[in-house]
Amino acid sequence: xxxxxxxxxxxxxxxxxxxxxxxxxxxxxxxxxxxxxxxxxxxxxxxxxxxxxxxxxxxxxxxxxxxxxxxxxxxxxxxxxxxxxxxxxxxxxxxxxxxxxxxxxxxxxxxxxxxxxxxxxxxxxxxxxxxxxxxxxxxxxxxxxxxxxxxxxxx
Numbered sequence: 001x002x003x004x005x006x007x008x009x010x011x012x013x014x015x016x017x018x019x020x021x022x023x024x025x026x027x028x029x030x031x032x033x034x035x036x037x038x039x040x041x042x043x044x045x046x047x048x049x050x051x052x053x054x055x056x057x058x059x060x061x062x063x064x065x066x067x068x069x070x071x072x073x074x075x076x077x078x079x080x081x082x083x084x085x086x087x088x089x090x091x092x093x094x095x096x097x098x099x100x101x102x103x104x105x106x107x108x109x110x111x112x113x114x115x116x117x118x119x120x121x122x123x124x125x126x127x128x129x130x131x132x133x134x135x136x137x138x139x140x141x142x143x144x145x146x147x148x149x150x151x152x153x154x155x
Contacts, residue, residue: 084115107141125155 032040107113113121117140124133130152137148 084119113141121152122155125152 121133121137124130124136133152133155134145134148137143137151138145141148143151
């Protein structure tokens, strides 16, 4: 029996030391359960989804604002008006009036409005006759009401 104890006792001690090492080196869970880990992952995914939705909504709003609001640069608007007036003054003697033979029409071949027509719409809009300006624009370009209204509102 003494010989058996001499062999089993060191084997038990070796097994206890190995068990202690394995237990000490085993990664710990730090007290987070699977449900808590799932909740954290779900919150992170939800936050990322919300950020993507906000970004998409902001981009859509910017696109809508760009198409419905006038340029915020007043200097650019005044330069465009000055160029249109200069072009009108240069053509004043040679340009036929609306309804006369040789008049180009409200829409030029490139799809842009005739500067004379644009100034006429602008003067109507600035004198408070927006309805007449919208009606005139719709008749000349055959555009829908919303597009014509947005254009006149930007003048």
